[in-house]
Amino acid sequence: MTELVLAMDGPAGSGKSSVSKAAARRLGWAYLDTGAAYRALGWYVVQRGVDPTDAAAVIDSLPDFDYRVGTDPDGYHVFVGEHDVTTAIREPEVTAVVSAIARVPEVRTFLTGLFRDIVRHSEKPGIVVEGRDITTVVCPDAPVRILLTADEAVRMARRAAELTEHSAAHVGEALRRRDAADARVVDFMNAAEGVTTLDSTDLDFDQTVDAVLAVVQNVVQKETHG
Numbered sequence: 001m002t003e004l005v006l007a008m009d010g011p012a013g014s015g016k017s018s019v020s021k022a023a024a025r026r027l028g029w030a031y032l033d034t035g036a037a038y039r040a041l042g043w044y045v046v047q048r049g050v051d052p053t054d055a056a057a058v059i060d061s062l063p064d065f066d067y068r069v070g071t072d073p074d075g076y077h078v079f080v081g082e083h084d085v086t087t088a089i090r091e092p093e094v095t096a097v098v099s100a101i102a103r104v105p106e107v108r109t110f111l112t113g114l115f116r117d118i119v120r121h122s123e124k125p126g127i128v129v130e131g132r133d134i135t136t137v138v139c140p141d142a143p144v145r146i147l148l149t150a151d152e153a154v155r156m157a158r159r160a161a162e163l164t165e166h167s168a169a170h171v172g173e174a175l176r177r178r179d180a181a182d183a184r185v186v187d188f189m190n191a192a193e194g195v196t197t198l199d200s201t202d203l204d205f206d207q208t209v210d211a212v213l214a215v216v217q218n219v220v221q222k223e224t225h226g
């Protein structure tokens, strides 16, 4: 049973996945990427020939959505049924439809239940859970809650630096469009009460991971020494 939850939210490209994974590795904790589930559902409905903007049809797909995700930061795999979709869910075709899936309230309720189950059944001493509504909806009582931000231009530059066949302008525009659509559903640009904002604009990757671990350390010390 997991003792400690580190909840992390932030906009696209802020570093949630990579920083959470590295933090989980350093802490010896589990790691849960919640965006992977929204992406996998997007992949699944497209495979079934369902229009991702047809909310009723998407809801009809939920009972057969057989989703499994690894929580080991070193052995991370995403399955839908027998299909390993770890790579496929990162393709631009899936990224383009995921916000339409994520705005359906029934989808959010279904996946939130699934995330809470995974957290409950994790056997590591702690778990890092990252997404858009983890600090506010999925794990609002987590002892450590962080909003990871970075200036939009910096996030775009980091994304553009990744190997891709698309131009920096295209990558940047897609990121901005997705954030705008997602922000209509959940607020991940402003920290809720009690959530620590960590701005990584002027930090490199290792400094950002160190800053996350410092927040965790702080909370653990307070819990231990009162």
Ligand SMILES: Nc1ncnc2c1ncn2[C@@H]1O[C@H](COP(=O)(O)OP(=O)(O)OP(=O)(O)O)[C@@H](O)[C@H]1O
Pocket: 010, 011, 012, 013, 014, 015, 016, 017, 018, 019, 035, 158, 159, 162, 200, 203, 204, 205, 206, 208
């Ligand atoms: N502080 C940092 N300095 C430099 N590069 C960083 C930093 N944090 C993250 N990165 C890099 O930025 C890119 C985006 O990070 P990542 O994929 O973790 O973001 P994300 O918030 O999970 O994005 P998305 O929501 O789109 O999945 C990656 O290439 C990552 O290595």
Ligand SMILES: Nc1ccn([C@@H]2O[C@H](COP(=O)(O)O)[C@@H](O)[C@H]2O)c(=O)n1
Pocket: 012, 034, 035, 036, 038, 039, 098, 099, 102, 130, 131, 132, 133, 134, 178, 182
């Ligand atoms: N808690 C979450 C996590 C993700 N989403 C939606 O999924 C998309 C993909 O997320 P990534 O973190 O992999 O980029 C994201 O754009 C959201 O539409 C969500 O709604 N809530």
